[in-house]
Amino acid sequence: MALPQVAGWLEHARELREWIDGPGAALPELERLNQVTERNVLLQLEHLRAHPAVAEAAVIAIPDDKWAERPLAAVVLKEGASVTSDELRAFLEPQFAKWWLPERWSFIDEVPKTSVGKFDKKVLRADYAEDRLTVLGN
Secondary structure (H helix, E strand, O other): OOOOOOOOHHHHHHHHHHHHHOOOOOHHHHHHHHHHHHHHHHHHHHHHHHOOOEEEEEEEEEEEOOOEEEEEEEEEEOOOOOOOHHHHHHHHHHHOOHHHOOOEEEEOOOOOEOOOOOEOHHHHHHHHHOOOOOOEEO
């Protein structure tokens, strides 16, 4: 969803929507915009795959006491490769805002995939929730 780069446009659109449909009518659209933005950030962080030591990488949102959610990077290294989470974070720093960067990392053997070969982030989230991932970082 592309939004015009006009200051205050989103606020006026919300006011118009509430005027037409009643108070609170715009909340689902704003929530959807937040979800789309979060999803785009997580997908862009998967740029980790461009690192020479990384075979696969998937990024999921996990609960955080201070920020509600923060990214966790699940990384599969290429055979024989070695890299630290600090090195991967430094690799991402030039391309991303500091607050986008993962603070938590998990080095795994394989990213779970669906029957059509896409990353199955539901499985990663469940693995995290059930403490089946070894998580590094704060």
